[in-house]
Amino acid sequence: MSEKEIKNLEELFDQRIARDEKIEPKDWMPEKYRKTHIRQISQHAHSEIVGMLPEGNWISRAPSMRRKVALLAKVQDEAGHGLYLYSACETLGISREELYEQLHTGKAKYSSIFNYPTLTWADIGAIGWLVDGAAIINQVPLCSTSYGPYARAMIRVCKEESFHQRQGYEIMMTLANGTPEQKELAQDALNRWWWPSLMMLGPTDAESVHTEQSMKWKLKRKTNDELRQQFIDQTVPQADLIGLTVPDSDLKWNEETKKYDFGEIDWDEFWQVVKGHGPCNKERLSARVNAWEEGEWVRDAAMAYAEKQQNNKIKKAI
Amino acid sequence: MKKENLIQYIYGIADNALILGQRLSELCGHGPNLETDIACTNMALDLLGQTRSYYQYVAQLSGEKVSEDDIAFLRTERQYKNVLLVEQPNNHFGYIITRQFFYDAFHLLLLQELQNSKDETLSAIAKKAIKEVSYHQRFSSDWIKRLGDGTEVSRQKVQEAVNDLWKFTDELFQLTEYDKNAVELGVGVDVSLLKEKYYQIVKETLEEATLIIPELKWFRKGGKEGVHSEHMGYLLSDLQYMQRTYPNMKW
Amino acid sequence: MRKIVGKGALIMKKNWPLWEVFVRSKNGLEHRHFGSLRAADEEMALENARDVYTRRSEGVSIWVVESKHITASNPENNGELFEPAQDKVYRHPTFYTLPDEVKHM
Numbered sequence: 001m002s003e004k005e006i007k008n009l010e011e012l013f014d015q016r017i018a019r020d021e022k023i024e025p026k027d028w029m030p031e032k033y034r035k036t037h038i039r040q041i042s043q044h045a046h047s048e049i050v051g052m053l054p055e056g057n058w059i060s061r062a063p064s065m066r067r068k069v070a071l072l073a074k075v076q077d078e079a080g081h082g083l084y085l086y087s088a089c090e091t092l093g094i095s096r097e098e099l100y101e102q103l104h105t106g107k108a109k110y111s112s113i114f115n116y117p118t119l120t121w122a123d124i125g126a127i128g129w130l131v132d133g134a135a136i137i138n139q140v141p142l143c144s145t146s147y148g149p150y151a152r153a154m155i156r157v158c159k160e161e162s163f164h165q166r167q168g169y170e171i172m173m174t175l176a177n178g179t180p181e182q183k184e185l186a187q188d189a190l191n192r193w194w195w196p197s198l199m200m201l202g203p204t205d206a207e208s209v210h211t212e213q214s215m216k217w218k219l220k221r222k223t224n225d226e227l228r229q230q231f232i233d234q235t236v237p238q239a240d241l242i243g244l245t246v247p248d249s250d251l252k253w254n255e256e257t258k259k260y261d262f263g264e265i266d267w268d269e270f271w272q273v274v275k276g277h278g279p280c281n282k283e284r285l286s287a288r289v290n291a292w293e294e295g296e297w298v299r300d301a302a303m304a305y306a307e308k309q310q311n312n313k314i315k316k317a318i
Numbered sequence: 319m320k321k322e323n324l325i326q327y328i329y330g331i332a333d334n335a336l337i338l339g340q341r342l343s344e345l346c347g348h349g350p351n352l353e354t355d356i357a358c359t360n361m362a363l364d365l366l367g368q369t370r371s372y373y374q375y376v377a378q379l380s381g382e383k384v385s386e387d388d389i390a391f392l393r394t395e396r397q398y399k400n401v402l403l404v405e406q407p408n409n410h411f412g413y414i415i416t417r418q419f420f421y422d423a424f425h426l427l428l429l430q431e432l433q434n435s436k437d438e439t440l441s442a443i444a445k446k447a448i449k450e451v452s453y454h455q456r457f458s459s460d461w462i463k464r465l466g467d468g469t470e471v472s473r474q475k476v477q478e479a480v481n482d483l484w485k486f487t488d489e490l491f492q493l494t495e496y497d498k499n500a501v502e503l504g505v506g507v508d509v510s511l512l513k514e515k516y517y518q519i520v521k522e523t524l525e526e527a528t529l530i531i532p533e534l535k536w537f538r539k540g541g542k543e544g545v546h547s548e549h550m551g552y553l554l555s556d557l558q559y560m561q562r563t564y565p566n567m568k569w
Numbered sequence: 570m571r572k573i574v575g576k577g578a579l580i581m582k583k584n585w586p587l588w589e590v591f592v593r594s595k596n597g598l599e600h601r602h603f604g605s606l607r608a609a610d611e612e613m614a615l616e617n618a619r620d621v622y623t624r625r626s627e628g629v630s631i632w633v634v635e636s637k638h639i640t641a642s643n644p645e646n647n648g649e650l651f652e653p654a655q656d657k658v659y660r661h662p663t664f665y666t667l668p669d670e671v672k673h674m
Contacts, residue, residue, distance in 0.1 A: 027644045052347035059343045063560035063569035064387045065373070068343070069366050075346050076359040080621055083352045087605040090587065096607065097584050121560055121569075153604070160625070171569075179567055287348065295350020297475065298411045301468025302609035303583050308467065309610060351585070353606055353617040360620050460612055 006030075017217060022148040025091040033217060036210070037147055038092050039108075040219055042099045045085035046110035050103075050284050052078045054118040055127060063121055070167050071124060077164070081157045088149040104289045112270070113200045115278030122175055122182075122189035128168015130190075130197040130235065136165060137231050138201065141221035169238065176242040183243075190239065191247045198262075199270040201228045207267075232260050319503045324437070325376050326399070326496040327506050330542060331428070332372030333400035336390060337550075338421060339365035340557055341408060350411055357457060361418070364450040371443045391561035395554055396544035399494075403486035405541070405550045409479070412465055412472070416479040419458035423519050424490045424512065426451045431507040440505065459523045466527025473528065480524065481532050488537035490516070587636040588614040590621075592628040600632050608633075 001009075010030050016023070023029055052075050059075060062068035086096045102108035113131055118124065139161070142154040175186035202208060202224035214220040222230070232251075239246050250263030272278065342362035349355030373386035404421055408414050429451055432444035465476040491513040493501070500506025524531055540546065560569070585607040591600035603622045608614035614633040622628065642650055658664045667674060 024644070026641060049347070049352065056347040059346055060340060060556040061559045063391075063564075063567075065366065065370050065390050067569055069363060069370070072343050072346060072359060072363055072366070076356055076363070076624070079347070079352050079355050079359070080624065083356070083606060083621060084604055086352075087587075090605070095584065156604070174569060179564075181564060182567055291348045291350070294410065295354075297469070297471045298350035298354070298465070299585060299609075301472030302464045302613065303468075303585065304472075305464040305468040306610035306613075351607065353608065353613075353621060356624075357617065357620040360624070457616060460616070464609070464613075 014216065017146045020144075021146075022151065023146050024148045032213075034092050036213070036217070036219070037150065038089060038094055040214075041085055041089040041092075041147075041150055041153075042094075042102065043109050043111075045082045045089060045099065046103045046108055047114065048078045048082035048085060050110045050114045050288060051131075052082075053284055053287050054114055054116070054280070055124060057118050058121060058124050061121070062124075067171070074128070074164050074167060077160050080160070081153075084153040084156055085150075088147075088153040091149045100288075100292060104285070104292065106276070106285065109274070111200060112273040112278060113196050114284060115273050115281045116192070116196050117279050119192075120185050120189060122172070122185035123193065125168050125171030125175060125186065126189035126193040128164055128166075129172050129238070130168075130193050131200065132161065132165040132168055133235060134197050134200045134231050136161060137227050137234075142219070144218065144221075146218040172244070173242045176244055186242075187244055190244050194247050195265065195269075196273075198228055198231070198265055199267075199273075201231060203267070203270070229259055232262055236260055319499065319505055321379055323496050323499050324505065325379055326494075327500040328372050328376050328440070329397075329399040330494065330497060331432075332369055332376070333398045334404050334421070334425075335365040335372070336369040337398070337400040337553065338404040338417075339363075339369060340553060341404065341406075341417075342414075345408055345414065358414070361454050361457070364447075364454070368443065368447050368450070371446075375439050375443070387561065391558045395546060395550055398546070398550070398554070399544055400541050400546075401486065401489045402538055402541040402547055403483065403489065405547060405553055406483060406486065407549050410475060412475040412479040413483070415458055415461045415465060416476060416483050418454065419462050419523070420483055420487055420520065421490075422451060422455035422458050423523075424487075424509075424516055426455050427512045427516060427519075428507055428509065431512070435506070436504040462523055462529075463527045466524070466529045476527070477529055480529055484532040485534055485536070485538045487516075487520070489539035489541060492539055492542055494542050585609045588618070588633045589636050589639060590614075590618040591632040591634075592618075592622055593630040594628055596629060600630065603627075605636060 009028060013023075013028070013030060013033070023033075055071065055075050055078075059068065059072050062071050086099060089099060090096060099108070103110070118127070136158070139154055139158055143151055143158055145151045145154065172186050172190075175182040177183075205211060205223045205225045208224055211220060211223055215223075236246055236251065248263045250261065252261050254261045273281070276282075339362045342358050342365065346355065346359050346362070349358055369390070370386055373389045376389055377384045377386050403417060406413065406417055426448070429444045429448045433441050433448065435441045435444065462476065465472045467473070491509050493508070493510055497506055497509065501508045521531055586609075587605055588608055589605050590603045592603045593600045603618075606614070606617050606621055608617050611633065614635075615631060618631045618633050623631070654660075
C-alpha cells in the first residue's frame with residue numbers, strides 16, 4: 001500500500017471512531033492503534049492477575065467465614081477479568097503466552113499499586129474501597145471505548161466489579177465503628193494506601209505521553225488529573241462518613257471550584273515503584289513466574305492427554 | 319439424640335469441608351492456568367458454603383451465644399474432627415487433584431446417604447451439596463486421567479501423590495462413637511458400608527488413568543478423633559490468626 | 570515456542586487452544602457469544618466455560634467450539650456481501666402502503 005493510501009485509510013478510520021462506530025478484530029486498523037491497544041489491554045490484564053496476589057495473601061487469614069468467601073469470590077473475579085482481557089487482547093493477533101512472556105520478563109507493566117504490601121486485614125478493606133474505587137473511575141468510560149472486544153470485556157468487568165468496592169468499604173466501615181484497636185487498623189491502612197491510590201490514576205497530564213492519542217481513540221475520556229480530582233471528590237466524604245482522616249494536611253474544600261484542593265503527590269516514589277523498586281515488585285513477579293513454570297507440566301499433560309484421546313477417536317472411526 | 323452427640327457428628331462432616339476449602343483457597347492466584355485457578359476456587363467456595371450451613375446449624379443447636387465463626391475459628395486443634403487426608407498440603411498440582419479426587423469420591427457417596435437422614439436440616443444441606451460435589455468429582459476424576467495418562471512426567475508426579483495419599487483413605491470409613499450413635503438413630507450415615515463402592519470407583523478411575531494402585535497394609539488415622547498431622551497446626555495458625563489476635567470483635 | 574525433548578527429538582511446544590463460548594441465558598433465548606477461553610480438550614472447555622462464564626448463574630446451556638473451526642467473513646468484502654441488500658426495500662413491510670382502516674397486518 002502506498003503512503004497516500006494508508007493516509008487515506010487512516011482518515012476514514014478516524015472518522016469511523018469519531019462517529020462512535022466500533023472497530024472489530026478483522027477490520028483494517030492503523031498499526032499504531034493495534035500496538036497501543038495491545039499495550040493497554042495487556043497491561044490491564046496483567047494488573048488483574050498480579051492484583052490477585054496482595055489480596056490473595058489474606059484469604060487464608062480472613063477473620064470471619066462471611067469475609068472469607070467474599071474475598072475468595074472477589075479474587076476469583078479478578079482471575080476472570082484477567083481472562084476476559086487476555087482474550088480481548090488475543091483478538092489483536094498476539095497470544096496469551098506471548099503476553100505472559102512480556103510480563104514475566106519485565107517488558108510489560110502492570111498497575112504499580114500492587115507492588116505495595118498487604119500488612120493487615122484492614123488493607124483488604126482499603127484496597128477494595130480505594131484501589132477498586134480508583135479502578136472503577138478508570139474503567140467505566142472504557143465500556144464505550146472504540147475497540148469492540150475491549151469494550152465488551154469492560155462491560156462484563158464493570159458489571160461484576162460493582163460488589164468489590166462495596167465489599168471493601170463495608171470492611172472499613174466495620175473496623176471504623178469497631179474497637180479502638182480496629183479503628184487504628186483502618187486509619188493505618190488508609191494512611192498507607194491513600195497516596196498510592198492517587199498515583200494509580202497515572203502521572204499528571206503534563207507528564208503523560210499517551211493522553212491525546214488515547215482520547216481520540218476513546219481509550220480515555222478524561223485526563224489523569226480530571227480522574228484524580230473525581231476520585232478525591234467522591235472519596236473524601238466517604239472517609240468523613242466513617243470517621244477516618246485522609247492523610248493530607250493540605251486537603252481542603254474549595255468553595256469556588258466546588259472541588260477539593262489537595263497536597264503534592266510524591267512522584268519520585270511513583271517512578272521508583274514503576275521502575276521496579278517498590279516494596280514487593282520482585283515478590284509479585286516471581287509469584288507469577290513460579291505459578292506459570294510450576295504449572296507447565298500440568299498444561300503439557302492435559303495437551304498430551306487430549307491428543308491421545310483425539311487419536312483414539314480417529315482410530316475407532318476407522 | 320443428645321445435642322452434643324449430634325454436634326460432634328456434624329463436625330465429623332463439616333470440618334472436612336472447612337479444611338479442604340481452606341487448602342484450596344490457599345491456591346487462588348497460583349494455579350497452572352487462569353482457567354484452572356478459577357475452577358479450583360469454585361470448589362473452595364462450594365466447600366466453604368457447605369461449611370457455613372453446617373456450622374450455622376451447630377450454632378443454632380448450641381444456643382444463642384455461639385456463632386459460625388466461633389466454631390470455625392476458635393476451637394483447639396484436638397476439637398477439629400476432619401480426616402487427615404484433607405489437611406495434607408498442596409505440594410504440587412498432582413497432590414491437589416489426588417487429594418480432591420480421593421475426598422470427592424467419598425464425599426458424594428456420603429451425601430447420597432445423608433440426604434435420607436432423619437434430621438431435616440442435614441438432609442437439606444446434603445441435597446444441595448450433592449449437585450456441587452458431583453461436579454467436583456467430575457472435575458477431579460477428569461484431571462486424574464489427564465495427569466495419569468498425560469506425559470511421562472505427569473504420570474510420575476500424580477503416581478507419587480497417589481502413593482503418598484493412599485494411606486489416608488481408609489480413615490474415611492472409620493466410625494467414631496458419635497457416628498455410631500447417629501447411625502443408630504437414623505440421623506447419621508454408616509460410612510463403613512460405603513467402603514466397597516468407594517474403592518471400586520477409585521480403582522476404576524486410577525486404572526483408566528494408567529496409574530498403579532498401591533498395596534498397603536497400614537493406614538493412617540486419627541483426624542476423626544482430633545489427632546492430626548503436623549500440618550494442621552500451621553493451617554490453623556493461618557485460619558485462626560485474626561480471631562486469636564483480636565478476640566471478641568466484629569469483622 | 571520450541572522445546573527439545575528426549576534424545577534430540579524436536580517437537581513444537583503446544584499451548585492449550587482457544588475456544589469460543591456461547592451461552593443460553595434462559596430457555597427461549599438463543600445462545601449468545603460470551604467470550605473465549607483456553608482448554609486442552611472439549612470436556613475441559615465445557616467445564617472451564619461453566620466456571621468462568623456462569624459464576625453468577627448467567628446460563629442454562631453452554632456451547633463451546635474451538636476457535637479455529639469458525640469461518641469468518643472478511644470485512645474487506647463487506648461491500649459485496651452486505652451492501653446489495655440495502656436497496657431491497659421491498660423486503661420490509663414498510664415498503665407497502667395500506668389504507669389506515671386495515672388493522673393487524
